[in-house]
Amino acid sequence: MEVEIISTQCIKPSCTTPNHPNTYNLSILDQFMPSIYIPMVLFYSFAQSSQANIDSTITQQRLKQLKESLSQVLTHFYPFAGRVKDKFTIDCNDEGVHYTEAKVSCTLAEFFNQPNFSSLIHKLVPNQPIMELATEGYTAMVQVNCFACGGMVIGTLISHMIADGAGASFFLNSWGSNSNFSHQDAFDQFPNFDTPFPQNNNNYACPHDTNVMNLCGQFLNEGRVAMRRFLFDAEAISRLRAQGSSLTVQNPTRVEVVTSLLCKCTAKVFNANFGLERPTLITHAVNMRRRASPMFPKSCMGNFAWLALALIMSSKDNKVIMELLPDLVVKLREAVSSINSDFVKGFEGDEGYAKYCEVSKELIEKASSFAATTTSGVNYVHFTSWCNFGLYDVDYGWGKPIWVSCVADSVDDSMFFNAVILMDTPSGNGIECWVYLNEDEMAILQQDKELLAFSTLDPNPQQLKD
Template identity: 70%
Template sequence: MLLFYSNDHNTQAITDMITQQRMKQLKESLSQALNLFYPFAGRVKDKVTVDCNDEGVHFTEAKVSCSLAEFFNQPNLSSLIYKLLPKQVIMEVSAEGYTTMAKVTCFACGGMAVGTLISHMVADGAGASFFLNNWGSNSRISEFQHAFEFPTFDTPFPHNNAWPQDKNAMHLCCQFLNKDRLATRRFLFDEKAISRLRAQGSSSTVQNPTRVKVVASLLCKYAAKASKAKSGLERPTSVIHTINMRRRASPNFPNSCGKLCLAGHGFNEGKHY
């Protein structure tokens, strides 16, 4: 995950001292977050086990000579974006067994990028967001204490030792991923575009579609059109969305920080887009 922060004080010169203060603050707040999210500071032992030994995370600092605006205007942004992550290969566990890796890149304008890689051994996307929100709350300088919810790591589904280790979800997914065939594209949707899409997507059955639904539908629509233009055939289209089940389950598990998600499967026969 990549988070970008602009410099709120555009007229203020960003000195090395200010950068060092910000970096110190990020490290201290990260340490505070890891006290609660202790598996994130552990080490992967095997395909199903994390040793919560409190050895810490891999933290990298970097500087670039351009501004955030100049970076986003680069023609090869899709490949450059990965350089802001702590590691290039994102589907494999690090050789050292880190469950969490972070990289903070400071730009010449005073902005910064925080790149994180969190192993699916300890959290899914919702759990990772929970952790990052906590880290961010700890980083803010304020006279008020930020109230936040505490994570829980008690699994509602006990581990089945009889289940083969090589049949876990990550192992199965990696078999179908060919890194040489993966491509990255960046599409920007401003507020007006989202509003138009939501208006167009409204119907008697879906009266107020979410941002995720309308953007996903648009991408699916044009992916299907591209496939038809290339092959000349109207092929069925299948889309899979990961659904956070924490607040949908009964009873729910809103603060559970492991993995609690299901795949939602959408299917279109190719007749209507």
């Protein structure tokens, strides 16, 4: 597959947002997110058009529509058109989004039929190391790829400093709505950059031992990263929910049961790889918008994510056991439930900075205490869910995406090490899991009979049935 860059430019806001600040001050949660880009890739089939034949005029019209609507939507998402000034601030200078148009030599069907197509997805996003976000860097980058069949793939990189996954999804949906309604102001909700959390300045610098980003790095394994996708369709999730229910959690969610099964299977893999019975430390990103009372609207921009933490182990002889699925569901529910409205409220207002440092330190100390329970060490895996973000609703005027993906391989994929990303399927009933592990561990996981009894390994996106 050849990807030829046709043009590169900066798309600037069509006009200046009235009274928008020249400097956007990051919140305490924004500052301590990793300085990375969030990659999201949306695939659109030309077949969704009413035209029977490929018409370059239609493609050119769509490209024009994308650029014009992006320019208009940036009027309201002004930090997205700015530049990173330092770890505290974004310079809202309206210099624009880095925008690339590319031509792909094959059709979408040919792309998906390649046995290693997942490893080629990184060519469909801007050529930028995902882990690098230097001073004066772009806060948002877009690459629009035109396939030989007329299909389009829109690859985006959005700085984690200005948005989490939910915020990035809200931006894409707003851009799509603006494009879909003939460039009219089609916002259901305008973005809100007035964070409820204290904004950072030079006085808000938590000590090193309270930076939750240090939590993950200390437990990561070494080696080369391998990625596999596991599809759980609606029928499989129905069976999992039946097996995972208990008197404590009678109606587990699809995210809970899929996460719990993968917790169990990765714990088995880690122990097999190390030849030791080691506890497995689990962190799961939680969207605090839904935990607040009243809930924060989805239009709230910035970072609203926190980590729920759990440990898979038995107190019997201090040895790990392969716990039953209902027990794992209960553990996960308890961990996530601890991030409640009172927890979120503590981060708000003048006292939020001190509270943030306090709970960050507690989280790190709790993880360290878990690691100290055995002499053999601890395994680690991080889960994040993009389910219910509405990514399959992003419609630029020619239909909804046939597939939404993350990035399987990139210039630097270490951001995904020991990570699992849960994503919706097109119908919203299934879950597609992107699992990133050490190559040796992945070789074991992809043969796990219990996991494969509920999932399909690396399915062709054009044949997804859920």
